[in-house]
Amino acid sequence: MRPASCAPHYCGVTPLYSFEGKSPRGDPTAWIAPTATLIGDVTVGPGASVWYGATIQDGAVIGARTLIAAGAMVGPGTEVPPEVVAMGVPAKRQVPLAGGPKVWVDHNAEIYRELARRHAAGTSPVEDSGKQ
Template sequence: MPCYSIDDVVPVIHPTAHVHPTAVLIGDVIIGPGCYVGPCAALRGDFGRIVLAEGANVQDTCVIHGFPDDDTVVEENGHIGHGAVLHGCTIRRDVLVGMNAVVMDQAEIGEAAIVAACAFVPAGMKVPPRSLAAGMPAKVRRTLSDAEIAWKLEGTRVYQDLTRRCLASLREVPPLAAVEADRPRVKHVEVKSLIETRRGG
């Protein structure tokens, strides 16, 4: 993967983490055990430090950056959805940041909270633990149910399993010219949608 030092500071990737070959890491980036970093993610530790703690995932096209001397931290089991932007913020353990959400400088997302897809969390906002923040700008909408928190944790476990699958079997190959007669499918994963979870399905 493209991995660059700056000012002689080199990114760190734990051997049990998976960073996709198209992701870009620059400078003061620390990827912890069991983490997943998806295709085309950009983690720029050229000003402040970026830390992904154990079991966190940062999905496709996410951008993580920060101001000088500020850390951007995703704690254990943090789950950062496709296209999200984190800038100089703190994401506490077991948090879900939804797809295309933006979390700005010195914002803090409390443990087991969810930031809805496309939400904009302004600088300095504190989202309480176990709550849902949504909107532009984001507002705290309500407390999350136990079922919603369990759903989030199950989704994170799926990404932790994906890390192991990638380490074991992901490789670059040329495409086939035609579909095989008995084409296999990728490993089946049982995951309920959030809608099913809310309905008790």
């Protein structure tokens, strides 16, 4: 689930929970924010990104190159198709990547992948030193 090249804080902070003996799994090219929560038999496809505060529940399948928006909740058994943006609670609205939006995403996809890489490498917990 976690890429070998991920920063230690990313590898150790993302809340992953097994449910009834099944655990989340995903492609090593996917990016999952450290505050996203994955529960149970969840699959995250290649190049997908799951942003801050999102919750993915048991049985959900996230397609390739799909973006799960910050704060979204993907319910149990939901299949989010490849190349869409899913948002909301529950994540029902899906914006397909077709026509003009697809062209925009194709040109900006590397920007979002780089942003995900920057977040994976550059985000770390803030330790409370007791000093204000």
